[in-house]
Amino acid sequence: MDQRSDPSVLPAELPVTDRTRHRRLREQGSLERADLEAILDAGFVCHLGVVVDGHPMVVPTVYGRDDTQLFLHGSVAGRSLAADPEASVCVTVTHVDGLILARSVFEHGVNYRSAMIHGVPRKVTDPEEKLRGLRLLTEHVTPGQWDYARRPSRKELAATTLLALSLAEASVKISAGPPGDGEGPDAERGIWAGNLPLVSRWGTPVPDPLLPAGTAPPPHIERRGGARHAGAPR
């Protein structure tokens, strides 16, 4: 089946374009769409890069996704889009898994998983699609809240800038494992080398002080407290 004939399916191999070609540390690049999806699903904050008046702006924002596109909040991107509806953006999601501590400073580095998505975003205006995109975004950030909290009113929906960005053009970089100088001449130096992992966890839910005493968090929030964030360790 020609996957291009079905817009709801993107190829399992990520395309190589001028923007996604891995130029260095080639071994860290991945062309697996499954890796892209795993990185997106392990986080909820991306860094959105847009060009405003010729200058790059990088703003953190939340996102959600379906199989073919990212949904994101974006007032800065909204400004860039207003100025040029064909302006492309770059969305980067990064998980820092720890430090690579080598025998030499030069071989030091960071273990991370990072995805970059390039494209021209589309402002979602259809109320039905906007509601669906906001549901996907909300459920991506905090599963269970869409059915628990009050959903957006028509007015709130209108006040929300939601962008959709195709997941077609993306690249993935993954760095994992021990330092690379364990077999070189520096190995003789008796210097300790290894990794220092960095782990994110959800803490205990903190109730709003204005909440009536005795209001318990719902199970989907309670359960999340203490859980590891950013996916399983690789």
Next chain:
Amino acid sequence: MDQRSDPSVLPAELPVTDRTRHRRLREQGSLERADLEAILDAGFVCHLGVVVDGHPMVVPTVYGRDDTQLFLHGSVAGRSLAADPEASVCVTVTHVDGLILARSVFEHGVNYRSAMIHGVPRKVTDPEEKLRGLRLLTEHVTPGQWDYARRPSRKELAATTLLALSLAEASVKISAGPPGDGEGPDAERGIWAGNLPLVSRWGTPVPDPLLPAGTAPPPHIERRGGARHAGAPR
């Protein structure tokens, strides 16, 4: 004293420019240089935004700093600089402190601390300055490693792209505290609301499998294991 006469001192109040003016959520903006420095010091990975062939690219990279400038690794920025030495970049550092879980989906959000720095970076070429910049960067990411690991050789130094970016033009956004709908009509709904904190910690050091048995991590690494990352909670 006119601080502009001394390039080693930047004003304690951040300047308001077209790029740093806070356009929305005004209450979250901070003009304190001390807040900027605290955010920079609580992290070590930034998202560097550059414009390459008219398109924004956002790449994660490590950084260090002195009182007036950021030092960062940047091969992508190097390409952008090669094409246009006057091209500006945007560096964003974000710490995600947790989720704001409100009574309504519309009031949901993220508690975070974020700094954006704008400017035209300078490629550091003087070997002495490069060594100093790399020391600041290394010690920022892993205090103690500069004196412990083997320092860069002349050849390694030449193979490293180091950029310096002034901290003069920057903006800070901080979002903290409970949801904002505790006194509105949604407060009557009996919905639990509050924050779900996200906490980063350093794990236990993992020795390189190639290390001779019994090689112990140095105290500065051992001590860091288990410590909280991203600064003290606010």
